[in-house]
Amino acid sequence: MIKRNFHYRLLPIAVALVLAGCSLSPDYNRPAAPVPETYPNASEGMQAENAVPAADLGWRQFFHDPQLKALIEIALNNNRDLRVAIERVEESRALYGIQQSDRFPTIGAGANASIQRMPEELRAGWASAPIVSRMYQAGVGVTAFELDLFGRVKNLTEAAYQQYLASEQARRTVHISLIAQVAEAYFRLRATELQRQIIEQTLKSRSNSYDLIKKRFDIGVAGSLDLYQAKSQLDQVRSDLQEIRRLEQQAQNALLLLLGDTPGPMLPESAPFSRDQLMAQIPVGLPSDLLTRRPDIIAAENNLLAANANIGAARAAFFPNISLTGLLGFASNAMGGLFSGSNRFWSFTPQLTMPIFGGGVSGNLDLAEARKNIAIAQYEKTIQVAFREVADALAGEATYAEQLDALRDLEESASESLRIAQLRYENGIDSFLQVQTAEVTLYNAQRLFLDTGMNSLMNRVELYKALGGGWNENTVQTDQEPSA
Structure with missing residues (x-):
C-alpha cells in the first residue's frame, strides 16, 4: 500500500517532466528570399563557386594602402559607436541569462x-x-x-536567446560599417588634398596669365575685355581654393571622429591615390549567400525567430x-x-x-502574431535592400573603369587644346575667349577625373561591405569556418 501511494505521488512529477518538453511555438520555416537568383552586371569570375566569399576576405588583404590599414586598426580600438555595440551585446547576454534562470528553481x-x-x-x-x-x-x-508544462518559460528563454544573437550580429554590422566609413573618409580626404593641389597649380597658372595680359593691356596690345576675362578666371579659382580648404578640414574632422583618437606621427606612408589601393576584383557569389553572410540579414532572422518563440509563450498563457x-x-x-x-x-x-475570461490573453496572442508578421516583412525588406546595395555597386564596377578612361582622354585633349589656344592668342589669331574656354575645360576635366576616381574607390568599398566583408582581419580559407 505504501509503495502504491508512493507511485501515485510520483505520477504528477513524471507527467510534468514529460510535458516540460512541449512547445506551442509554430514550426519555423525560413521565408523565401524575394530577390532574383543572380546579380545583374556580375561576371562569371565574380560568381565562381571556388572563389573565397567576399565575407571571408580579410580587410588587410582587401585594402592595399598601409596608412589606411593603420587608421582602420586605430578606429577598431577607439570608435565609440563600436564600443556601444559591444556593450549592447553584453546587455542582451545578461537579459538572456536572467530569462534562462526562470527555467530552474x-x-x-x-x-x-x-x-x-x-x-x-x-x-x-x-x-x-x-x-x-x-x-x-x-x-x-x-x-x-x-x-513549464506548456513551454511558456522555454519560449521566452528562446526569444531572449535570439535577441542576444541579433545583438551580436548588430555588433558585426557596426564593425563592418566602421571599416567602410573609415576607408571612405580616408579616400575623401585624399581626394580633397589632391583637388587642392590641382587648384593651387591652376591658380598659379592663371595668375601668370593675368600678369601677362595685364602687361599687354598696359602697353595697349590687349583690350579691357581680355583683362577682365583673365581676372574673372583668377577670382573663380581663388574662390574654389577656399572652398576646397574648407572641405579638406571637414573631411579630416570626419575621419578623426571615426577614429575616436588622434593618430600619432608614426603612421606609414600612404599609397598612390589610384584603384590599386584596393583588391582588383571581388567575388560576389549568389544572392542566396547573403542570407548566411550579411550580419544584418542574420540579425533580422534572429528577430523573426524571437517573434516565433513569443507566439509559443502567448499560446501557453491559455493553459493552466x-x-x-x-x-x-x-x-x-x-x-x-x-x-x-x-x-x-x-x-x-x-x-x-487557470484563465477563464481570456481577453488579455487572447490579445497578447494577437499581438505576438502581428509582431511576427512585422518581423517577416522586415526580414524580407532587409534582403531586398542588401540585394539592391550589391546590384548598385556592381553597376558601378561595370562602368567606372570605362568612364575613367574616357575622362583621362578628355584631360589629355583639354590640355592640348589649351596649349594650341594659347599659341593662337599669342600670335593674334584668336581672342582670349578661346584660351579662357580651354582653361575652364581642362580645369573641370581634372577635377571631374579626380572625383570620379574617388567615387570608384568608394564604390568598390561599398561592394565589399554590401557582401558582408570587413568582419575578418585576415582572409579565411574556404575550408575553414569564418572567424568570430
Whole structure:
C-alpha cells in the first residue's frame, strides 16, 4: 500500500517532466528570399563557386594602402559607436541569462522570527495561553517555481536567446560599417588634398596669365575685355581654393571622429591615390549567400525567430499555470531548541491558475502574431535592400573603369587644346575667349577625373561591405569556418 501511494505521488512529477518538453511555438520555416537568383552586371569570375566569399576576405588583404590599414586598426580600438555595440551585446547576454534562470528553481536559505503579544480575550485557552508567543523558523525553500508544462518559460528563454544573437550580429554590422566609413573618409580626404593641389597649380597658372595680359593691356596690345576675362578666371579659382580648404578640414574632422583618437606621427606612408589601393576584383557569389553572410540579414532572422518563440509563450498563457512553493527546515517557539530533531518542519504549497475570461490573453496572442508578421516583412525588406546595395555597386564596377578612361582622354585633349589656344592668342589669331574656354575645360576635366576616381574607390568599398566583408582581419580559407 505504501509503495502504491508512493507511485501515485510520483505520477504528477513524471507527467510534468514529460510535458516540460512541449512547445506551442509554430514550426519555423525560413521565408523565401524575394530577390532574383543572380546579380545583374556580375561576371562569371565574380560568381565562381571556388572563389573565397567576399565575407571571408580579410580587410588587410582587401585594402592595399598601409596608412589606411593603420587608421582602420586605430578606429577598431577607439570608435565609440563600436564600443556601444559591444556593450549592447553584453546587455542582451545578461537579459538572456536572467530569462534562462526562470527555467530552474530558485533555492534559498533563510530564517525568521515572530514575537507577538495577544490581548487576554484573544488568547487561545484564555488564562492558560501565554501572553507573549514566539515562533522561530529556519530552513531552505523554493519560492513560486513554475512548472513549464506548456513551454511558456522555454519560449521566452528562446526569444531572449535570439535577441542576444541579433545583438551580436548588430555588433558585426557596426564593425563592418566602421571599416567602410573609415576607408571612405580616408579616400575623401585624399581626394580633397589632391583637388587642392590641382587648384593651387591652376591658380598659379592663371595668375601668370593675368600678369601677362595685364602687361599687354598696359602697353595697349590687349583690350579691357581680355583683362577682365583673365581676372574673372583668377577670382573663380581663388574662390574654389577656399572652398576646397574648407572641405579638406571637414573631411579630416570626419575621419578623426571615426577614429575616436588622434593618430600619432608614426603612421606609414600612404599609397598612390589610384584603384590599386584596393583588391582588383571581388567575388560576389549568389544572392542566396547573403542570407548566411550579411550580419544584418542574420540579425533580422534572429528577430523573426524571437517573434516565433513569443507566439509559443502567448499560446501557453491559455493553459493552466502551476507553481510550487516549498520550505524544509526547523520550527520552534524557543531559539535554543530550534535545530533539535523533534522540531523538523516542512510546507508544500502548489498553486494552479487557470484563465477563464481570456481577453488579455487572447490579445497578447494577437499581438505576438502581428509582431511576427512585422518581423517577416522586415526580414524580407532587409534582403531586398542588401540585394539592391550589391546590384548598385556592381553597376558601378561595370562602368567606372570605362568612364575613367574616357575622362583621362578628355584631360589629355583639354590640355592640348589649351596649349594650341594659347599659341593662337599669342600670335593674334584668336581672342582670349578661346584660351579662357580651354582653361575652364581642362580645369573641370581634372577635377571631374579626380572625383570620379574617388567615387570608384568608394564604390568598390561599398561592394565589399554590401557582401558582408570587413568582419575578418585576415582572409579565411574556404575550408575553414569564418572567424568570430
